[in-house]
Amino acid sequence: MLTYILRRLGAGVLLLAIVTMVTFVIFYVVPRLAGQTTEQLATMYVGKAPTPEAIQATIDRLNLDQPIALQFWEFIKGIFVGAEYQFGRDIVQCSAPCFGYSFQTYQEVFPEIINRLPVTLTLGLGAGVIWLVGGVTVGIISAIKKGSIFDRLSMGVALAGVSMPVFFTGLLALAFLVHAWGIFPSPGYTPITENPLAWATGMILPWLTLAFLQAAQYARQTRAGMLETMGEDYIRTARAKGLKERTVVFKHGLRPTLTPIVTIFGLDIGLVLGGAVLTEQVYSLNGIGRYAVQAIVQSDLPVILGVTLFGAFFVVICNLIVDLLYAWVDPRVRVSG
Amino acid sequence: MTPTGHSAEPTTEPVVRVRDLKITFPTMDGDVHAVDGLSFEVAPGGALGIVGESGSGKSATSLALMGLHRGTKARITGEISVAGTDIVSASDARIRELRGNDIAMVFQDPMSSLHPQYTIGNQLIEAYRTHRPSASTAEARARAVEALERVGIPDPAKRINSYPHEFSGGMRQRVLIAMGLVCEPKVLLADEPTTALDVTVQAQILDLLEDLRQDLGMALILVSHDLAVVAGSVDEVLVMKKGKAVERGDVRTVLSEPEHPYTQALLAAVPRVEVSRAQRRAEIRADRAAREGGSAAAPQPTGASVRPEKQESTTPGEPLLKVENVRQRFKVRGGMFGKASDFYAVDDVSFELYRGETLGIVGESGSGKSTLSRMIMRLLQPTEGRILFEGRDITKLPERQLRPLRRDIQMIFQNPYSSLNPRLTIGDSIGTALKVQGEKDGKLIKKKVQELLERVGLEPSHYNRFPHAFSGGQRQRIAIARALILQPKLVICDEPVSALDVSTQDQVLRLLSELQDDFNLTLIFVAHDLAVVRQVSDRVAVMRKGRVVEMSDGDSVYEDPQHEYTRQLLAAAPVLDPDEAKAHRAERARLRAEAKKAAASEGTAA
Numbered sequence: 001m002l003t004y005i006l007r008r009l010g011a012g013v014l015l016l017a018i019v020t021m022v023t024f025v026i027f028y029v030v031p032r033l034a035g036q037t038t039e040q041l042a043t044m045y046v047g048k049a050p051t052p053e054a055i056q057a058t059i060d061r062l063n064l065d066q067p068i069a070l071q072f073w074e075f076i077k078g079i080f081v082g083a084e085y086q087f088g089r090d091i092v093q094c095s096a097p098c099f100g101y102s103f104q105t106y107q108e109v110f111p112e113i114i115n116r117l118p119v120t121l122t123l124g125l126g127a128g129v130i131w132l133v134g135g136v137t138v139g140i141i142s143a144i145k146k147g148s149i150f151d152r153l154s155m156g157v158a159l160a161g162v163s164m165p166v167f168f169t170g171l172l173a174l175a176f177l178v179h180a181w182g183i184f185p186s187p188g189y190t191p192i193t194e195n196p197l198a199w200a201t202g203m204i205l206p207w208l209t210l211a212f213l214q215a216a217q218y219a220r221q222t223r224a225g226m227l228e229t230m231g232e233d234y235i236r237t238a239r240a241k242g243l244k245e246r247t248v249v250f251k252h253g254l255r256p257t258l259t260p261i262v263t264i265f266g267l268d269i270g271l272v273l274g275g276a277v278l279t280e281q282v283y284s285l286n287g288i289g290r291y292a293v294q295a296i297v298q299s300d301l302p303v304i305l306g307v308t309l310f311g312a313f314f315v316v317i318c319n320l321i322v323d324l325l326y327a328w329v330d331p332r333v334r335v336s337g
Numbered sequence: 338m339t340p341t342g343h344s345a346e347p348t349t350e351p352v353v354r355v356r357d358l359k360i361t362f363p364t365m366d367g368d369v370h371a372v373d374g375l376s377f378e379v380a381p382g383g384a385l386g387i388v389g390e391s392g393s394g395k396s397a398t399s400l401a402l403m404g405l406h407r408g409t410k411a412r413i414t415g416e417i418s419v420a421g422t423d424i425v426s427a428s429d430a431r432i433r434e435l436r437g438n439d440i441a442m443v444f445q446d447p448m449s450s451l452h453p454q455y456t457i458g459n460q461l462i463e464a465y466r467t468h469r470p471s472a473s474t475a476e477a478r479a480r481a482v483e484a485l486e487r488v489g490i491p492d493p494a495k496r497i498n499s500y501p502h503e504f505s506g507g508m509r510q511r512v513l514i515a516m517g518l519v520c521e522p523k524v525l526l527a528d529e530p531t532t533a534l535d536v537t538v539q540a541q542i543l544d545l546l547e548d549l550r551q552d553l554g555m556a557l558i559l560v561s562h563d564l565a566v567v568a569g570s571v572d573e574v575l576v577m578k579k580g581k582a583v584e585r586g587d588v589r590t591v592l593s594e595p596e597h598p599y600t601q602a603l604l605a606a607v608p609r610v611e612v613s614r615a616q617r618r619a620e621i622r623a624d625r626a627a628r629e630g631g632s633a634a635a636p637q638p639t640g641a642s643v644r645p646e647k648q649e650s651t652t653p654g655e656p657l658l659k660v661e662n663v664r665q666r667f668k669v670r671g672g673m674f675g676k677a678s679d680f681y682a683v684d685d686v687s688f689e690l691y692r693g694e695t696l697g698i699v700g701e702s703g704s705g706k707s708t709l710s711r712m713i714m715r716l717l718q719p720t721e722g723r724i725l726f727e728g729r730d731i732t733k734l735p736e737r738q739l740r741p742l743r744r745d746i747q748m749i750f751q752n753p754y755s756s757l758n759p760r761l762t763i764g765d766s767i768g769t770a771l772k773v774q775g776e777k778d779g780k781l782i783k784k785k786v787q788e789l790l791e792r793v794g795l796e797p798s799h800y801n802r803f804p805h806a807f808s809g810g811q812r813q814r815i816a817i818a819r820a821l822i823l824q825p826k827l828v829i830c831d832e833p834v835s836a837l838d839v840s841t842q843d844q845v846l847r848l849l850s851e852l853q854d855d856f857n858l859t860l861i862f863v864a865h866d867l868a869v870v871r872q873v874s875d876r877v878a879v880m881r882k883g884r885v886v887e888m889s890d891g892d893s894v895y896e897d898p899q900h901e902y903t904r905q906l907l908a909a910a911p912v913l914d915p916d917e918a919k920a921h922r923a924e925r926a927r928l929r930a931e932a933k934k935a936a937a938s939e940g941t942a943a
Contacts, residue, residue: 233449240403240444241464241516242436251463255454330454331500 004327012320019312024075027305029068038064044301045103058103061085099309100302102295109306112291119189119287122203123279124272127210132265135215136258139222144249146227154219161216170209170282177205187283210279214268218261225257232256259329266322267315274311350421351378352523352556353402353440358415360397360406360580371397371411373580379573381523384550384557386567386588388603389577390838391809395560398577399528402558403442404432420523438468441517445529447509451501457512458497461485465519484515488545506702507538514545521553528560535701535865540909543570544922562838565607565911568592569918576600588915606843608868610910614891617872621850655728656689657859658713658827663687663722665708665883682708684883685722690827695853695860697874697891699867699906705883706863710829713861714746715739727826744774747820751832753812757804763790764800767819774823789818792855794848810841814848821856829861834869846872867910871895879903 031041042058043050059065062085063074077083078098085092085101094101100109138158142151177183187205190198229235230253238252239245275289284290288307295303327333360372372394379385389395400406401413404424417424420439422431436442444450452460461481466472472480478497485493488511501509510530517525527546531539547570550557559567567574567588574591576584576599584597595601665683683705690696700706711717713724715731723732731742750756757766767789768782776782787797793814804812813833820828830849834842850873852858864870870877871891878888879900887900898904908924 233444233446234452236405237444237450237513237516238452239405240436240442242433242438242467243463244433244467247463247467252452256452259454331456332453332502 005324008320008323012316015316015319016313019316020076020079020309021072023305023308023312024072027301028071028075044299099306102300102303104298104300109303112303113288113306113310116286116288116291118191119285120273120275120280120289122189122192122199123206123210123276123285123287124269126203126207127214127276127279128265128269128272130207131211131213131215131218132261134211135218136222136261138215138219140226140249140254140257142219142223143226143230151223155223158216158219161212162220164213166209166213166278167282169212170206170279173205173209174282187285189285189287206279206283206285209282210272210276218264221261221264222257225260226253229253229256255329259326262325262329263322266318266325270315270318271311273314273318275307349381352381352383352420353377353379353558354416354418355398355402356416358398358401358417359413360394360401361412361414363410363412370580372401374415375577375580375582377575377582377585379524379556379558382550382554382556383573384559384571386564386571386574387558387560387577388562388564388567388574390562390603390840392579393577394580395562395577396528397580399442399526399558399560402524402526403436403440407432434468437464437517437522438520439522440524440526441520441522443510443513443517443525443527443530446533447506447513448533450513451509453501456498456500457485457504461497461512461516461519464516468520480519481515484519485512487518487549488512488515489541490515507534507541510534510538510542511545514542514549518549518553522555524556524558525549526558526560529562530559531566532561532563536867536906536911537701537909539566539911540921540925543911544925546570547922563607563911564592564603564839565913568911568913568915569922576603592913592915603840604913606840607913608839608843608846608866608872609913610868610871610895610907612868612872613895614871614874618850621847622854624847625851656725657692657727658690659723659725659728660686660688660690660713661723661725663709663712663719663724665705665712665717666720681720681883683712683719686880686883686885687722688878688885688888690859690861692826692859693857694876695858695862695874697870697877698861698863698880699865699870699877700880701865703882704880706880707831708883709880710748710831710861710863713827714748714829715742744770744823745826747823747825747828749813749816749820749828749830749833752836753809753816754836756816757812759804762801762803763807763815766804766815767822770819770822786818786822789822790815792852793818793821794844808841809837810845813837813841813845817845817848817852821852824856827859827861829863831863832865833862835864835866842869849873867895867906879906 028041032038038059039055042055042062042064045062046054046058063071074083078094078100080096082093082095083098083101085094092101092106094108097110098108099113101107102109102112105112138154142154145151173184174187178186184205185201188202190202192199230249235248235252238248243252275287275292277289277293279285280287280289281293288310292304292307294300295307355378356376358372358375359370362369362371375394375398377385387395387398397406397411401411401417402419402424404427406413407429413425415425419435422435422439424432424435427435451457458478458481461484462474462477465477465480466474469477482493482497485497490496490508490511501512504512514525514527514530525546530546531542534542543566546557546559549555557571559571561567564574571588573586574584574588575582576591576597578599584591584595584600591600592604595604662685663683664681664685667680667682668678686705686709688696698706698709708717712719715724715734719732723730725731726742726746731739734742757763761769764783764786767786771782771785783800787800790799791797795811795814795818799807804815807815816833833849834845837845846869849860853860853873860873862870862873874891876888877891877894878885879894879902880886881902887894887898887903889899894903895907898907905928908921908928910921912918912921
C-alpha cells in the first residue's frame with residue numbers, strides 16, 4: 001500500500017512538472033513558432049503604452065531575447081525562489097511562488113489568486129457536496145424505482161439539466177428567483193469569518209446553479225451504474241443470503257456503483273476549483289474564474305499563465321486524491337496498482 | 338451412503354415439496370412458460386438431481402425455490418414448500434428468514450458470485466449475523482472460520498481476510514459453499530456448481546458436496562445439464578425438457594433403463610471416456626449413412642477425399658507442423674518489493690503433426706494449452722524453440738510475411754457468444770475472410786458461404802441474419818464455417834465445445850468428425866475434457882504446468898495411462914454409472930489422502 005501511495009505521489013509530481021513545461025511552451029515558444037517576433041511577444045507583456053522603449057525594457061526584463069532554455073530556467077526559478085524585475089528605476093519583487101507579475105495591474109499574480117481562492121473554494125466545494133449528494137441520491141432512487149413516476153420525472157429534469165448551460169439557468173434564476181420574486185437574496189460573497197449566515201445565503205444560488213448542471217449528470221450516471229450493478233451475480237448471492245433489501249442496495253449495490261463516480265467527481269471538482277468561470281461571471285463573484293476572464297479580456301498574459309498553472313495544479317491534486325481513495329474503495333487496485 | 342432416499346417412503350415429511358409449479362414470463366411476444374406443471378419432493382437428507390438443457394427451466398425452478406423471482410415480472414403458481422413454509426404466498430420477511438438459513442444456494446459462476454469489494458470474511462459473517470442477530474462478531478467470525486475449514490480452505494483463520502480475487506475459481510466455489518453452510522441449512526441448492534470449473538476441481542467440489550451432505554444431514558438439490566455430473570451424487574433424478582419433467586426416478590433406474598426418448602438422447606450425448614476413437618467414428622459414419630440414405634456400404638459421400646484411417650496414415654513424408662522445444666516466458670511482477678520473475682507458460686514442448694491427423698491437447702486451466710495454440714497461430718512469438726509449418730520456419734516471421742500463413746492456419750474459439758461480431762450478419766462474418774484474401778466477386782463469395790453454411794448444418798437463408806438470432810451451438814457452427822471457408826491446412830480448436838450443453842456439444846463434435854472425413858482436416862483440438870478429446874483425436878498430449886507429461890496415440894493414454902497426473906485426470910472425469918462414480922470417488926479420496934500423507938512426511942523431513 002505504501003509503495004502504491006509513493007508511486008502515485010511521484011506520478012503526481014511528474015505530471016505537475018510536465019504541465020508546467022507544456023504551459024511554458026504554449027506561452028513562450030509556440031507564439032514564436034507561429035512567426036511572432038520577440039518585439040510582438042514583448043508587446044503582450046508591456047501593459048498600457050507599448051512605446052519602443054517600454055517594449056525593449058520588457059524584453060530585457062523577461063529575458064525574451066535569451067535562449068529558450070534560459071527563459072525556462074528563469075521561469076522555474078521564479079516559482080521556487082521568486083524573481084525580481086527591473087522596472088524603470090524601481091526593482092519589483094515577485095516573491096517565492098512567483099507565477100508571474102501583471103504589468104497591467106502592477107500586481108503579483110500568486111497573491112491575487114490566493115485572495116480569490118476562498119470564493120472559488122466556497123463555490124466549488126459547496127456545489128460539489130450538493131451535486132454529489134443530490135445527484136447520487138436521485139440516481140439511486142430512480143434505479144430502484146425504475147419506470148416509476150419519480151424515475152421518469154427526475155430523468156426528464158436531468159436531461160434538461162445536462163442540456164442547459166450555467167449562463168442560461170443562472171440568468172433565469174437571477175431574473176426570477178432574485179429580482180422578480182425575491183425568493184433568494186442577492187448573491188454575493190461574504191467571508192465566513194465575518195458573517196456565516198450571510199456567507200451561506202449569499203452563496204446558495206450560485207451553489208444550486210453550478211450543482212444543478214453537474215447533479216443532472218451524476219444522477220444519470222448513478223442510475224445507469226446502479227441498474228448494471230443490481231444485475232450482477234453477487235447481488236443475487238446477497239439476496240440468497242437472506243439480507244434485507246436495504247442492505248443489498250446500500251452495502252452491496254452502492255459501493256461498486258460509486259467507484260467510477262468517485263473518479264469523475266475528482267476530475268470535476270479539480271476543474272471547478274481551477275475556476276468556475278461561467279458561474280462566477282454570471283453572479284459577479286470575484287473568484288479565480290472571474291480573474292481569468294478579466295485577464296483574457298485585457299490580454300494580461302502573466303495572469304492567464306498563472307491561472308492556467310494553478311488550475312492544472314488542482315486537477316492533478318484532485319486526481320491524486322482520487323487514486324488514493326480508489327485503492328481504498330476497490331481492493332483489486334491495490335495489488336495491480 | 339444412504340440409499341434409502343427413495344421418495345416412496347412417506348415416513349418423514351419432505352423438506353422440499355413442489356406441486357404443479359408454473360413459472361410464466363410475460364414478454365412482448367406473449368407469455369413464455371419457463372416451467373409448466375413441475376412436481377417433485379426431496380426428503381430430509383435426500384439428494385435430487387435436476388437435469389436439462391439450457392432453457393429447460395431448471396434454473397428458473399431453483400430461483401423459485403429461493404423466492405428469488407420476487408420483484409420480477411415472473412408469474413408463479415402452484416405450491417412450493419420449503420421446510421414447511423409456502424414460498425409462493427409467504428411474506429417477504431419470512432422468505433428472507435428462510436434464505437440462507439433453511440435453504441442455501443450455490444451459483445454457477447464462482448468468479449462473479451462473490452462481491453469483489455468485500456473480504457470473504459465480511460461476506461460470511463454477514464450471512465451468519467443476518468440470521469443470528471444476537472451473535473457477537475467474534476462468534477460469527479469463529480463460525481465463518483469453521484465453515485471455511487469445513488470446505489477445505491487451507492489456513493482459514495488467515496484467509497478469511499482475503500478478497501475474492503485472491504482465490505482461484507475452485508476456491509471461490511468453496512467459499513460460496515461455505516457461505517451456504519454457515520447457518521447449517523436444511524437444504525443446499527447447487528445450480529450448475531461445477532460448470533465453470535476444471536475436471537479435477539469439479540470432482541473435488543462434487544466430493545465436498547457429498548461429504549457435507551453425509552456429515553451435516555443436509556438435503557441436496559443438484560442442478561446440471563450433464564447427467565454424468567449428477568450420477569454419483571444424488572439418489573433421485575428429474576429430467577426436464579421445456580419446463581416439464583419428462584422423467585423422474587431412482588438414479589440407477591433412470592441411467593440404466595431410461596424410458597423417455599429425451600433421457601435416452603441426453604444419455605447418448607454424454608461423451609464417454611471409455612469409448613474409443615475408432616468406435617465413435619464408426620458409429621458416426623453409420624448414423625450419417627443411415628441419415629443420408631442410400632450408400633450405406635460406402636459411407637464417404639464425397640468420395641473424393643477419403644480420409645485414411647490411422648493405421649494407414651503413419652507413413653507420410655513431411656510433417657505439416659513441427660514444434661521443437663518451444664517455450665513461452667511471461668514476466669510476473671512480484672509482491673510488494675518484488676522483482677519481476679519469469680514464468681514459463683509453455684515449457685519445452687515438442688511434437689509433430691501430419692496431414693489429416695488430429696492431435697488432442699488436454700489440460701486444466703493454466704496448463705499452457707491455450708498459450709501453445711496461440712504460439713502455433715503465431716499470435717505469440719515463442720521465447721525459445723522453433724515452429725516449422727510445411728517445413729518452413731515460422732518462429733520469427735514478421736507480421737507481413739505471416740499474412741499468407743493466416744489463411745492456412747485457422748482457429749475456432751471457446752466462446753461462441755463473444756467471438757462473433759454482433760453487428761455483422763453471419764454471411765459477412767464468414768465472407769470477410771475471403772474478401773481479405775483478395776476475392777472480389779460478391780456473388781461468388783455469397784455462393785461459397787451459403788454452400789458452407791449448408792454443410793455445417795445451417796440454412797443458406799441464414800446468410801443475412803445476425804448472431805443474436807442463433808443459439809450457442811449454432812453459433813459454434815458459424816465459427817466452424819468461418820474457419821473452414823479458406824480451406825485451411827490446419828485448424829486449431831480451442832475448447833470449442835466447453836461452453837455448450839451436453840447435447841449441443843455432441844452435435845458439434847459429430848459435425849467436426851464428419852468434416853474431418855469430408856475435408857481431410859488436420860486438427861489440433863484443445864480441451865479440458867478427456868472424454869471429448871478422445872472422441873476426436875488420433876493422438877493425445879496431456880499438458881500440465883506448461884509441459885507435456887504424456888503423449889501417445891489416443892487409446893493408450895486412456896487405457897494405459899503412464900503418468901500419475903493422467904491417472905488423476907481420468908479418476909476425476911464424471912461417469913454415468915452411479916456405482917462406478919462412487920468407486921472413483923473412493924479412489925480420489927485415497928489419492929488425496931496419499932498426497933496429504935506425502936506432504937506431511939515431507940514436512941517432517943524438512
